Amino acid sequence: DAKTTQPNSMESNEEEPVHLPCNHSTISGTDYIHWYRQLPSQGPEYVIHGLTSNVNNRMASLAIAEDRKSSTLILHRATLRDAAVYYCIRGDMRFGAGTRLTVKP
């Protein structure tokens, strides 16, 4: 029971921003929100994580709702190499089904 909910799939056009949503309504006050992605035939790769404030790094941005019951991973300009399954997980490190992102040229 991963306790996070994500859409099964999303599509984006190359060079456009992508907003990947995640619901984690039962998150506790001390649970961090982590995002990982998994490219074909590879292990999951860390993308970003945060607790309350929005976070930015070289890969993406993470927007966390004020009530912390949801978050959004933002890829500012999608590339073909961003096509992957994106996982949002809470601090218990249990993965759900994730969102399969397709990027169209």
Next chain:
Amino acid sequence: DAGVIQSPRHEVTEMGQEVTLRCKPISGHNSLFWYRQTMMRGLELLIYFNNNVPIDDSGMPEDRFSAKMPNASFSTLKIQPSEPRDSAVYFCASSPSGFSYNSPLHFGNGTRLTVT
């Protein structure tokens, strides 16, 4: 930084045989996680260790599975006897921190196990 190292990359064995998967975490990391990934069940957390001590093994499927971490630089996941339904990709991951879960997981490249 060599990353998390798993061996072997591929393992093919016959039903009933013992299988041992190995993992070397990143040096200095205190937590180690074993996951299993299948098409049907996705990525499942099997067990995690903190400072070499098993903390939560509730994800271990049954008694045929066992995991050990004899020291900070080595862990094994053993299946005895193996069954075809154990066929999956097994990932090991390590993390710098223990219970806080504030630190990201670093995954190895996985071991693809096929049991015939």
